[in-house]
Amino acid sequence: MEFDHTAVPSHDIAASVAWYREHLGAEVLFQDETWAFLNVGGQKLALVTPTQHPPHVAVRVSEGELLEAARAAKVEVDSHRDGTRGIYVYDPFGNAVELICYPAGKTIYETSDSTSSS
Amino acid sequence: MEFDHTAVPSHDIAASVAWYREHLGAEVLFQDETWAFLNVGGQKLALVTPTQHPPHVAVRVSEGELLEAARAAKVEVDSHRDGTRGIYVYDPFGNAVELICYPAGKTIYETSDSTSSS
Numbered sequence: 253m254e255f256d257h258t259a260v261p262s263h264d265i266a267a268s269v270a271w272y273r274e275h276l277g278a279e280v281l282f283q284d285e286t287w288a289f290l291n292v293g294g295q296k297l298a299l300v301t302p303t304q305h306p307p308h309v310a311v312r313v314s315e316g317e318l319l320e321a322a323r324a325a326k327v328e329v330d331s332h333r334d335g336t337r338g339i340y341v342y343d344p345f346g347n348a349v350e351l352i353c354y355p356a357g358k359t360i361y362e363t364s365d366s367t368s369s370s
Numbered sequence: 371m372e373f374d375h376t377a378v379p380s381h382d383i384a385a386s387v388a389w390y391r392e393h394l395g396a397e398v399l400f401q402d403e404t405w406a407f408l409n410v411g412g413q414k415l416a417l418v419t420p421t422q423h424p425p426h427v428a429v430r431v432s433e434g435e436l437l438e439a440a441r442a443a444k445v446e447v448d449s450h451r452d453g454t455r456g457i458y459v460y461d462p463f464g465n466a467v468e469l470i471c472y473p474a475g476k477t478i479y480e481t482s483d484s485t486s487s488s
Contacts, residue, residue, distance in 0.1 A: 253395055255413030258376040258427055260465045267462045275459065276429055276467070277371055293429050295373030295413065307425075309376055311394055311411050341393065344385045347378045349394070 256312040256352055257289070257296035259305060268299045282334070282360075308340065310350035318353040335359030374430040374470055375407070375414035377423060386417045400452070400478075426458065428468035436471040453477030 262268035269288050272278035279291040288299040300307070313321070315337075322329050322339050331337050336359050338352040354361055380386035387406050390396035397409040406417040418425070431439070433455075440447050440457050449455050454477050456470040472479055 253411045255411035255415075260427065260461070260463070262461075262463045262465075264462060271461050275461075292427070293371045293373035297373075297427065309378065309410070309415065343378070343380075343389050343393075344382060345378070345380045347380075 253317070254312045256310040256350075257298050259298035259300045259308045259310065259350075261302040261307050262288075262299040263301070265299055265301070272297070272299075306340065306348040308348035308350045310338070310352045313351045313353055315353050315355060318351055321351050334361070336361070371435070372430045374428040374468075375416050377416035377418045377426045377428065377468075379420040379425050380406075380417040381419070383417055383419070390415070390417075424458065424466040426466035426468045428456070428470045431469045431471055433471050433473065436469055439469050452479070454479070 265283065265285060265288050269280060269283055269290065272290055272292060273280070276292050278297070280288065281291055281296070282289040286301050286304060290297045290299065318329060318337060318339065321341065325339060325341050327339050329337050329339055336352050336354055338350050340348045340350050342348055383401065383403060383406050387396070387398060387401055387408065390408055390410060391398070394410050396415070398406065399409055399414070400407040404419050404422060408415045408417065436447060436455060436457065439459065443457060443459050445457050447455050447457055454470050454472055456468050458466045458468050460466055
């Protein structure tokens, strides 16, 4: 299990991206009108539309860990447009924590880490 | 500028710490009744009491960068109990972003990174 990203809400992805680029020197990894993925000082930061995704932190898990956690939480695994799969679980305060899996060869992201360790 | 931590809210630090330990294998770096600092999969995650600190992401900056940003934002630099210093700035949605400085020899944390690069 490895920390993957933090996601914060935005109602105007373009304006938020501009702010993070100007103030924190963010690098844009992906951007459309509904969300963006930034590199902020070596860590991935997602900007998400609150009606589509809750603010959250995400940890990267294996396919097996994801399926086991989904069974334990009694929730379905979501497949995302970028090829990742995941579920949300919630801490005692109600903060969303995403367990995310990057299936090798099925995502738009580099998956050399996951393939080399499988 | 380097990503430092994400802080999420909690009304019961002990209960939240227990949850992150059980579900994400978190390592406790610091804990008292008002906040905690965890290592979650290689990334620092703070649990904060919302009346004391807003949920936020934090980037580590130098003393000079902190003072310059404080001047630009027209805010005072806060000194924290753990020896760190920082300010909050806000993105266009209103999310808090902490600019944090770990003065060498003045914090409870390891500062070899900052001292070796100064």
